[in-house]
Amino acid sequence: MRGDYPRTLIELEHRFGSEEACAEYLTALRWPDGWKCPRCAGSQPWAVRRNRWRCDQCRYEMSVTAGTIFQDSHVALTIWFRAMWQVTSQKNGMSALGLQRVLGFGSYKTAWAMLHKLRRAMVRPGREQLSGSVEADETYLGGLEEGVRGRQTESKALVAYAS
Numbered sequence: 001m002r003g004d005y006p007r008t009l010i011e012l013e014h015r016f017g018s019e020e021a022c023a024e025y026l027t028a029l030r031w032p033d034g035w036k037c038p039r040c041a042g043s044q045p046w047a048v049r050r051n052r053w054r055c056d057q058c059r060y061e062m063s064v065t066a067g068t069i070f071q072d073s074h075v076a077l078t079i080w081f082r083a084m085w086q087v088t089s090q091k092n093g094m095s096a097l098g099l100q101r102v103l104g105f106g107s108y109k110t111a112w113a114m115l116h117k118l119r120r121a122m123v124r125p126g127r128e129q130l131s132g133s134v135e136a137d138e139t140y141l142g143g144l145e146e147g148v149r150g151r152q153t154e155s156k157a158l159v160a161y162a163s
């Protein structure tokens, strides 16, 4: 899954064109060996909504975004994925204003808040430590790019779980 991240904007548009596709990707990142209920370890989920799972055994419900930077966000996952793309593909970084423009947000505040969250969760090549706000399980969103130098390494971002 890690090597499965789009390399180009066209690929991204194609791959993550719907909330379902984004939620599926996050699900596969979080549960690479198949979904597991955090409460009873049941492995039979069913989708309550597009990005919400319910355990068939104990009825525990959880969102695929629970504990991630996307949790409780009113911004659609499709927009988040585009924001991540923009932020990670800009060599010199992305400003909140730039993000607002490219995503067509009416609100600068939304763009700023998203950028802030992404920056806290992101690891870039050459940066050794995660910031203190990022804890527990981290999952790379982006391809494995060992030994790759230059622009490609910029596409690596981190989705941080606070669980």
Ligand SMILES: [Zn+2]
Pocket (backbone or CB within 6 Å): 037, 038, 039, 040, 041, 042, 055, 056, 057, 058, 059, 060
């Ligand atoms: Zn359960």
